[in-house]
Amino acid sequence: MADTDSTREEDLRALLTDAIEVQLAALKAGITFWTEWIDHTSTFVQSATKTLASINTDDPKSRDVVLELLDAGRASVRSLTEIPRHTAAHFIEELDKFAAQKKEKDPPSSRPAGGASSRKAATRRRRAGRAKA
Numbered sequence: 001m002a003d004t005d006s007t008r009e010e011d012l013r014a015l016l017t018d019a020i021e022v023q024l025a026a027l028k029a030g031i032t033f034w035t036e037w038i039d040h041t042s043t044f045v046q047s048a049t050k051t052l053a054s055i056n057t058d059d060p061k062s063r064d065v066v067l068e069l070l071d072a073g074r075a076s077v078r079s080l081t082e083i084p085r086h087t088a089a090h091f092i093e094e095l096d097k098f099a100a101q102k103k104e105k106d107p108p109s110s111r112p113a114g115g116a117s118s119r120k121a122a123t124r125r126r127r128a129g130r131a132k133a
Contacts, residue, residue, distance in 0.1 A: 025094035033087040037080065044076035 051069040055062045 021095065021098040025091050025098065028094050029087045029091035032090045033083055036083045036086060040076060040079045040083070044072060047072045 048069060051065050051072070054065050055069075
């Protein structure tokens with residue numbers, strides 16, 4: 001009976017640890033998302049502000065400046081659409097870091113033989129493939 005209780009406690013601890021690791025990885029990925037979004041948006045706003053200022057000066061080259069602004073807008077949208085892919089990749093990297101740390105801590109004799117850890121690794125490889133596509 002005591003053996004069953006200790007196994008349940010270990011399973012519960014492992015489950016809670018895994019849940020916390022996923023939450024931390026998600027938070028770090030979210031921080032990465034918003035950091036990239038702010039950087040790309042800030043770059044576009046600075047470019048648009050300069051371009052708008054030169055358009056308002058009644059310069060005969062203002063048509064070219066408007067085209068430059070449109071190009072900058074397209075480039076900004078393109079870079080913003082890449083952010084979710086980068087975020088997913090970052091999330092998977094964080095999960096892999098946690099898995100590697102666990103692997104280093106656990107002696108080989110205490111790991112399940114080809115069970116849960118190999119399933120987790122296979123799942124992460126599939127997720128990584130989706131994030132890179």
